[in-house]
Amino acid sequence: MGETTTRSLGLVLFLAYAALIGWLFVRQPQTMAQVTGGLSAVIGTYKINDQAFADGMQFFRHDQFVEARLALERADPAVRDARTQFYIAYSYYRQGWGRLYHDDRLYAEGLTVVDRAIALAPERRLIVDDPALGMHTAEELKAELEAGMRRDLSDFNPMRVFRERK
Amino acid sequence: MTAAREAITLPIVFLTVTLVGGLRIGNPTALVPPSPYLLLLGVLLIRLVAKSGALAPERLLASSRSELANLNGLVVLITLWLAAAQALAAVTPDSGVPHLAAGAFFLVLLLNTAAAAPDRQQLLRSLAVTFAAAFVLKFVILNGLSAPGDGVVKRGLQALVDAVTLGALMQQVPHPLTAYLALFAIGLFLVGVLLLPLRIPSPRGALTRTQETIDIPSRD
Numbered sequence: 001m002g003e004t005t006t007r008s009l010g011l012v013l014f015l016a017y018a019a020l021i022g023w024l025f026v027r028q029p030q031t032m033a034q035v036t037g038g039l040s041a042v043i044g045t046y047k048i049n050d051q052a053f054a055d056g057m058q059f060f061r062h063d064q065f066v067e068a069r070l071a072l073e074r075a076d077p078a079v080r081d082a083r084t085q086f087y088i089a090y091s092y093y094r095q096g097w098g099r100l101y102h103d104d105r106l107y108a109e110g111l112t113v114v115d116r117a118i119a120l121a122p123e124r125r126l127i128v129d130d131p132a133l134g135m136h137t138a139e140e141l142k143a144e145l146e147a148g149m150r151r152d153l154s155d156f157n158p159m160r161v162f163r164e165r166k
Numbered sequence: 167m168t169a170a171r172e173a174i175t176l177p178i179v180f181l182t183v184t185l186v187g188g189l190r191i192g193n194p195t196a197l198v199p200p201s202p203y204l205l206l207l208g209v210l211l212i213r214l215v216a217k218s219g220a221l222a223p224e225r226l227l228a229s230s231r232s233e234l235a236n237l238n239g240l241v242v243l244i245t246l247w248l249a250a251a252q253a254l255a256a257v258t259p260d261s262g263v264p265h266l267a268a269g270a271f272f273l274v275l276l277l278n279t280a281a282a283a284p285d286r287q288q289l290l291r292s293l294a295v296t297f298a299a300a301f302v303l304k305f306v307i308l309n310g311l312s313a314p315g316d317g318v319v320k321r322g323l324q325a326l327v328d329a330v331t332l333g334a335l336m337q338q339v340p341h342p343l344t345a346y347l348a349l350f351a352i353g354l355f356l357v358g359v360l361l362l363p364l365r366i367p368s369p370r371g372a373l374t375r376t377q378e379t380i381d382i383p384s385r386d
Contacts (some may be wrong), residue, residue: 003169007234010173017178021185025197063271 029078037078048084049075060087061132065095082126085117086138093145097165102148111145112136134166170311171361172226173238180245180360187252187351190260191341200251203269204258208251210276212243215359217280218289221246221377222365246358256348257300259308261336268300286364290356294360297352305345 001009023042029035040046056071068091076084092110096103118124118138126138135141144166154160200208215221218243228237248293258268280293311327 004234006169007173007238010170010177010238014177014181014245017181021181025183025188027195027198028194030195037248066224122167 033076033077034079037076037146038081041078041080046078046080048081049077051075053084056084056087058090063094065091080120081121081129082117082122082138085113085120086112086126086128086141089114089117089138089141089145090133090135093141093148094165099161099163104149107145107148111142111149114142114145118142134164169235169238172242172363174237174240176358176361177238177245179354179361180242180249183249183351183355183358184245186253186347186354187249187256189344189347189348191343198255199254204251204254204300205247207254207269207272207276208247210273210280211250211254212247214276214280215246215362218284218286219365220286220289220359221362225363225365242362246362249355249358252350253352254299254300256351257297257304259304260340261337264303264308264337272296272300288362293359294356297356301345303350303351305340305348308337309339309345314337326350 020039023038024035027034027038029038037046052071052075056075058073059065059068072084072088072091075081079085089110092106092113092152094108096110117126121138126129128136130136135144185197188198188200190198193326212221216223223243227236231239254272257267258272276294279289282288284292311324
């Protein structure tokens with residue numbers, strides 16, 4: 001191999017390796033699935049597991065939220081699909097919702113996931129056309145989760161017991 | 167130095183140090199970039215390496231070299247800088263008084279070594295001892311003090327140290343793999359420094375003659 005070729009190859013290798021390291025520092029993946037899934041997403045080949053997603057949706061519709069989350073997390077092991085993350089956040093909302101009080105811990109988890117879903121969505125705009133849901137955008141879900149965690153006078157309004165879960 | 171070593175081996179070695187040195191295995195696992203202070207110490211370390219002759223910068227960047235070769239040389243210098251900072255970060259305790267003390271210790275040690283003006287061999291030996299000492303301090307002594315004790319005596323001693331130092335010495339105990347990764351990172355960094363293009367002192371006293379410029383006269 002000629003010297004110019006070696007030097008050019010070295011430069012290309014350096015750029016690719018440095019880009020990979022920069023990506024790892026920014027994304028902070030936690031598992032190998034997240035690394036490989038993230039890299040697949042960068043080159044546009046990432047695809048969720050449809051069967052696991054369908055299983056998750058079935059659990060979700062039957063209010064089995066813990067099971068739904070397990071299946072949805074299996075569907076999107078790399079945490080790269082905005083719609084799947086939206087449903088995971090929604091499962092936290094529905095599980096944490098209560099007529100008299102909301103579960104702050106579940107709402108906080110939901111808020112973390114919905115923020116992730118927004119970050120993953122193209123142009124941060126996420127709309128899910130699902131007639132079974134009361135909220136169709138990530139913004140609505142985020143606002144609802146934030147409102148549920150806020151302490152204000154409306155918490156003492158007795159009429160809140162008539163509110164419906166979305 | 168061959169073009170392959172300069173263009174491929176050294177950047178890959180130093181980038182690997184940058185990656186592995188920043189890896190903190192745990193829950194959650196994190197990749198920690200070097201702090202600005204350690205980047206500054208990295209500059210000091212490079213200056214020291216160059217001053218000792220372990221690195222001849224003129225063999226990486228020079229007007230007599232082609233643009234592509236100079237670009238490769240610049241890549242080596244940048245990755246060396248990042249790796250130096252990250253190697254220091256890998257053996258710096260994460261928090262509290264030990265974190266501050268290690269920062270001051272590295273600064274004083276680098277300045278002291280610079281004042282002593284060591285040659286390449288002495289510098290490499292000094293770096294190995296410095297990194298090994300910091301590694302033992304972080305991963306053996308401080309971890310031993312901070313790890314949850316399984317015996318009554320250890321727990322008692324731990325409580326005593328914790329009370330006397332007001333918890334300033336206690337560290338979060340990292341995953342055991344983190345120590346191996348740190349050891350790998352500092353070992354690889356020293357190998358990288360060993361592979362750098364060195365300055366060969368001239369027997370006639372010239373200051374900056376390099377391997378490439380030395381003519382070996384034939385016996386004929």
